[in-house]
Amino acid sequence: MKYLIHFLLFLLLNSCSKKEIEIVIDPVEIRNMMVDKNATDETTALFYNLKTFAKTNFAIGQQDAFNHFYQNISGPSDIKKNTGKDVAMIGLDFSFINDDLNTGQPENWFYQQEIKIRQDAIKAYDQGSFVTFCWHFREPYKGLDFYTDKMDDFTKQNAFKSILPGGENHEYYKKKLDKIADFTTNLHGSDGKQIPIIFRPFHEFDGSWFWWGADYCTSAEYKSMYTFTVEYLRDTKGVHNIIYAFSPDNRFFTIPDYLYRYPGDSYVDVLGMDNYGDFDNQGDAGVERANNKLKIISDLARQRNKIAALTETGYQITESRAPQIQFFSSKIYKALTNQNIEIAYVQFWGNSEKAYFVPAANLPDSQDFIDFINQPRAALLDDLTDIYRINK
Template sequence: MKKNLFSTKLFLIISFALLSFSCKDDDEVTGTQRYKEPPVLLSSIPATGGTVSFTDNTIRLIFDREVTVVNLGMVSINNAIISGSSVSGDTLTFTLDGLDEKTPYTLTITKGAIKGVPGLLNQEDITLSFNTGEAPALTKTLAMPNASAQANNVFNFLLENYRNKIISGSMAKVNWNTDEADRVYRWTGKYPAINTFDFVHLYASPTNWIDYSNTTVAENWWNNKGLISIMWHWNVLIEGTSNFGFYYTGKNNGEGETSFDITKAVQDGTDENKIIKADLDKVATHLLALQAKGIPVIWRPLHEAAGGWFWWGAKDANSYKALWILMFETFKAKGINNLIWVWTTETNDNSWYPGDAYVDIIGRDIYNKKDAAAIYKEYLSIRKTYPNKMVTLSECGNVANISQQWSANAKWSWYMPWYDYNATDESEHSHATKVFWTDAFASDKVITRDQMPSLK
């Protein structure tokens, strides 16, 4: 009996050992042994030698197993380190912010950058070469119906030069003047091609220091082949005072702040609605006066809305868009057809965009950014978001030189430094120094006023 019991125990021990060895062997075949090699790239989107859409900025790599990125600093695109990645199972996705159109690229995953899960690090560099496609065609018809011949001439000129050359621009020093452009001329011997004015003192005009009905300065600029741009810091009455302001309450240390409510302003019949309609009528009169003299206007109202510091952007995107469209439709009903409409993005604010039917050009205002590569990334991001529209540096100050931006491929339609109210020819300009302008005008890619054709 004991002998049989011993035999039975011995049999069970041997059987269990054999079973354990068998299971281990199976596991090596189906599990651990299978992953004694590095992860294998099975396919990619795009395929090697393929093309990725200009508006797409993702590259997907499919491996034979789940992978993880061990060191993102060892992954590059045309020798530039990639900023972000994500993994979903066997698919590794890279988001690439800097892909320009019609450009060859090589993605390189350096040896040891990724690891199979389970498994080893990649033992050799993994490379993927591809090209980007052409950007979608630009819209070549102005948003405003029955656009004037002069407006079409200017728009076509902008289209012809876009990404081939950049047009120089200057900003009026608060009032209806060319003071900044005159300083640039004294510094360089040349005028910027564009002068931008501002209806900021609409509430005071006409008076002895500002009268927008006197269009002489704009006429002279246009007759000298310059382009006219106008923006509008829209002042409204500050509650309980006789003062005007355009900053929203809490956005400018109490100076020039108003609690004027845009949500009420776009509701028919409210007091706020009556105020904005009266102002629109007044602005329309001045725009029609320019139109009667054959002068087109690059029109940039309601700028920097999503930033929230102006009353027109203090509430919500829908109210803002309603105000933009109200302005557009009001001007259309009055027969205004000399405008090229520029909408200013704050980036990542597409919900604030009035829509392609109401916008001709996308602007971006950039300050205090000396890194041309970072500026290029902003430019390219806007191009990808609004691929059918030209993109312009509608305001700037203390930024990388135009030659540096152009070399970095930030090929704006035009650029316009902000004014410095206290600057003199000898003092250092806070936004665009003599060195900045000299550098710009030394480039054969920059268009100055003397190089402009007649667009009448």
């Protein structure tokens, strides 16, 4: 209660002119809201700044923005090619870093991807963007797939249970977390400081396309695995530059639905949602559904001192799939802002050679995206200020 009162008092005082009063913010009070009470200063500042930023803006980012381009046209991110401004955040993945075939040798393809991912995280941090990581974790028996439609029945039914404490693949799982811990603690910007990351393990768990999905583990098992993951990284491995995100897909309609597999406030910093379905040619009804779901997590974030985010979304454009009219400037924007919700960031999925989620320049929906980023609450890199410092 003490830190909640302190936080609310800060927000009240911050509405006054800086000439009238100098505000002193105690990082200890901010850390008391976080999963990691020993979070680094930069990680603490990122948490605080994203939470306060959401009251007026949402940051815009994309998965693999610095390395995956539509038509393989290299250079700046496709967002920057189109708008002249770079992403406020970048999404990355622990998958290649943690692949069984990553030998750590310079000639190894998976290790080469690891190097690129590290470089992308450093670039984002150095320019003032922030970094999120998901993990498309390949099943622990053969290490081949993360999608269940490619697995036999035994693997689908047993993969998740096998990595639980006491399971036959639990030590294998711990080694994967060891790799994440090593990578993350040794991820430094040009200033020598550890780069904060937002990590959302076992995402889209309410569907069953991943082996950690709803058909393959109980609510109790999911919560147990999530809490173990946090405690192992934070307490056993001493990783203190992670903000932890909880991100189901869009299959909830009520607060109890959303919280069904929620591991508890002590283990979650970001209340997220991945949502493609409500934007898949669903018209105004889909936008309203998406906004109502975002309002659920926005309200919960306010109540529980968390950050709310649309952790993955988009509508993929291909040669046979045309853009939706005003997809960004109307549909996405309304979903992120109607009902006075507070969403800290939105991440679009990555572009590829023959398809895109966010247009580069001179495409049919390029102007629609420009209109989107020119809306009052939309924010790219130029709209972020010192997100790794707590400003008075």
